[in-house]
Amino acid sequence: MTDIGIALADIRKAAERIGPYIHRTPVLTCSGLDGLVGARVFLKCENFQRTGAFKIRGACNTIMSLPDDLAARGVVTSSSGNHAQGVALAARLRGIVAHIAMPETAPEVKKAAVINYGARVSFCEWTLEALDKTADRIGKETGATFVHPFNSLTTIAGAGTVATELLEEVSDLDAILVPVGGGGLISGIAIAVSEMSPRTRVIGVEPEMANDAYQSLMAGRILPARPPRTVADGLRTSLGDLTFSIIQKHVNQIVTVSEESIVSAMRFVWERVKIIIEPSAAVPVAAMMGNKVGLEGQRVGIILSGGNTDLDRLPWIFSG
Amino acid sequence: MTDIGIALADIRKAAERIGPYIHRTPVLTCSGLDGLVGARVFLKCENFQRTGAFKIRGACNTIMSLPDDLAARGVVTSSSGNHAQGVALAARLRGIVAHIAMPETAPEVKKAAVINYGARVSFCEWTLEALDKTADRIGKETGATFVHPFNSLTTIAGAGTVATELLEEVSDLDAILVPVGGGGLISGIAIAVSEMSPRTRVIGVEPEMANDAYQSLMAGRILPARPPRTVADGLRTSLGDLTFSIIQKHVNQIVTVSEESIVSAMRFVWERVKIIIEPSAAVPVAAMMGNKVGLEGQRVGIILSGGNTDLDRLPWIFSG
Numbered sequence: 236m237t238d239i240g241i242a243l244a245d246i247r248k249a250a251e252r253i254g255p256y257i258h259r260t261p262v263l264t265c266s267g268l269d270g271l272v273g274a275r276v277f278l279k280c281e282n283f284q285r286t287g288a289f290k291i292r293g294a295c296n297t298i299m300s301l302p303d304d305l306a307a308r309g310v311v312t313s314s315s316g317n318h319a320q321g322v323a324l325a326a327r328l329r330g331i332v333a334h335i336a337m338p339e340t341a342p343e344v345k346k347a348a349v350i351n352y353g354a355r356v357s358f359c360e361w362t363l364e365a366l367d368k369t370a371d372r373i374g375k376e377t378g379a380t381f382v383h384p385f386n387s388l389t390t391i392a393g394a395g396t397v398a399t400e401l402l403e404e405v406s407d408l409d410a411i412l413v414p415v416g417g418g419g420l421i422s423g424i425a426i427a428v429s430e431m432s433p434r435t436r437v438i439g440v441e442p443e444m445a446n447d448a449y450q451s452l453m454a455g456r457i458l459p460a461r462p463p464r465t466v467a468d469g470l471r472t473s474l475g476d477l478t479f480s481i482i483q484k485h486v487n488q489i490v491t492v493s494e495e496s497i498v499s500a501m502r503f504v505w506e507r508v509k510i511i512i513e514p515s516a517a518v519p520v521a522a523m524m525g526n527k528v529g530l531e532g533q534r535v536g537i538i539l540s541g542g543n544t545d546l547d548r549l550p551w552i553f554s555g
Numbered sequence: 556m557t558d559i560g561i562a563l564a565d566i567r568k569a570a571e572r573i574g575p576y577i578h579r580t581p582v583l584t585c586s587g588l589d590g591l592v593g594a595r596v597f598l599k600c601e602n603f604q605r606t607g608a609f610k611i612r613g614a615c616n617t618i619m620s621l622p623d624d625l626a627a628r629g630v631v632t633s634s635s636g637n638h639a640q641g642v643a644l645a646a647r648l649r650g651i652v653a654h655i656a657m658p659e660t661a662p663e664v665k666k667a668a669v670i671n672y673g674a675r676v677s678f679c680e681w682t683l684e685a686l687d688k689t690a691d692r693i694g695k696e697t698g699a700t701f702v703h704p705f706n707s708l709t710t711i712a713g714a715g716t717v718a719t720e721l722l723e724e725v726s727d728l729d730a731i732l733v734p735v736g737g738g739g740l741i742s743g744i745a746i747a748v749s750e751m752s753p754r755t756r757v758i759g760v761e762p763e764m765a766n767d768a769y770q771s772l773m774a775g776r777i778l779p780a781r782p783p784r785t786v787a788d789g790l791r792t793s794l795g796d797l798t799f800s801i802i803q804k805h806v807n808q809i810v811t812v813s814e815e816s817i818v819s820a821m822r823f824v825w826e827r828v829k830i831i832i833e834p835s836a837a838v839p840v841a842a843m844m845g846n847k848v849g850l851e852g853q854r855v856g857i858i859l860s861g862g863n864t865d866l867d868r869l870p871w872i873f874s875g
Contacts, residue, residue: 283829287829506831509602509603509830509831509862510829510830510831511825511826511829512829542829546822546826546871547871547872551866551867
């Protein structure tokens with residue numbers, strides 16, 4: 236695995252490093268879901284993770300890995316989503332400053348969450364360029380270390396701890412379905428699985444409206460995501476060079492699902508499993524419910540990546 | 556306990572009888588909730604129970620207790636809520652017919668749920684009299700046994716299994732908060748607690764808009780619930796003679812909470828604990844969040860009684 240610079244051993248070290256700070260999340264089953272899809276499904280509930288999403292794992296592993304002198308100068312990132320909360324909380328847990336570049340137009344509840352964790356927020360325009368520039372400027376001014384949301388070895392190793400936990404708890408999985416945005420989560424999972432349970436297939440799932448990973452694998456080079464129109468707001472990102480090469484090597488298949496099927500799957504999980512998941516986490520459930528892979532009679536892990544969603548704007552009531 | 560005809564031994568027998576058919580539901584904790592209320596809270600998640608509510612426990616204990624000759628003639632009840640689903644599923648599990656008298660105006664999703672479990676539905680007007688009369692008529696015509704939603708020994712013993720599970724899993728509880736409608740759940744819990752953990756206080760919580768248990772305890776006789784205006788649709792029922800006498804004897808205190816606080820508590824649990832609870836289950840959470848009892852620094856069990864709620868009509872978006 237040295238060609239991609241990360242192996243199961245790194246994920247094990249990450250698990251040890253972040254263990255005191257994160258939740259070991261439960262794995263739930265639901266006979267209603269099993270009956271519907273004709274398989275045995277194991278839901279790894281990162282919606283119950285601290286900050287409400289798996290992102291804290293990568294942020295925490297990165298921030299806890301920093302040498303003291305670097306850490307003392309703080310960390311910086313640009314995000315209005317789950318990564319921002321992960322960085323903010325992980326920095327507080329280490330006792331250092333987190334700077335977050337965030338669009339002025341981000342929802343109030345997301346601004347408040349980050350500020351509650353004690354982060355310093357710098358508002359800018361809602362473009363990738365403005366966000367990058369703001370984070371860059373802060374990094375130069377303060378010496379803060381940039382914490383990438385997915386395309387770094389420590390982030391990927393942190394995300395991979397989702398898989399080591401799942402595989403320790405559930406044996407003999409035939410497949411694991413993972414939502415794909417920037418690709419950090421599926422990269423970490425695929426590396427862990429390739430060593431711990433090589434026969435288990437790792438399958439990425441994307442919204443049709445943001446199928447850049449699928450297109451990139453087909454093209455053999457990174458193609459950017461189209462303008463972000465999907466309800467799965469966590470999956471609007473394009474792959475990075477690191478995650479692209481890991482996915483090329485270790486992921487068996489990428490499938491895509493429609494917007495309607497994402498909303499239906501999300502609603503099914505709320506109604507029948509009685510847990511809150513965000514649209515991005517519904518994406519692999521939609522693949523299962525739509526029989527996109529052919530996993531009848533098999534044992535399937537699904538990563539429910541997060542549970543942060545606006546309860547005032549449910550996608551089956553309000554669209555857009 | 557012979558004066559009220561039910562003791563811990565009956566609840567233990569119920570647990571054994573229904574064990575193969577129901578879920579042993581998880582107990583969750585949430586540091587965000589603990590921090591807010593200044594106590595250690597243990598959430599007993601009957602929202603994850605089969606049919607989405609604790610009601611299946613009482614229905615199942617009643618139906619599995621019937622002698623074969625009686626059971627062969629089926630069971631009947633009148634309900635449009637969680638009890639109807641509990642009876643329908645328990646009857647299917649025993650392989651007998653369930654007749655459900657239900658208002659014509661009941662939500663389609665509730666009709667469908669019961670019919671999906673294979674029950675025969677008789678529609679009638681939406682009055683207590685019409686429901687009772689319809690159930691009576693069916694009983695006379697078919698010989699089906701009436702399954703009471705709360706005021707029977709087997710129902711109460713079944714409900715009490717919530718407490719035996721909770722007390723087996725969590726030690727040293729200072730108090731348990733329970734929503735009160737007809738009083739079956741709190742009756743079963745209070746009996747179990749009185750023998751298993753006598754120092755644990757059992758506290759009932761009601762909506763101010765349906766405070767008939769509180770008023771009845773004050774008056775020393777059963778007073779009917781006022782017209783059902785509360786958002787907590789599972790708690791609009793009045794006490795029965797059996798549940799009233801058990802509550803008088805074994806429940807330490809009844810407190811009431813406002814409609815606004817119920818909706819806020821429900822939303823807090825959805826947003827922060829990431830689980831779906833129905834308004835009735837939010838009632839004891841509201842008491843905790845509103846510091847209605849004075850339990851700072853204590854270990855408190857809260858019974859989340861169910862998770863069936865209309866996802867098209869969330870109470871913080873739509874009122875009434």
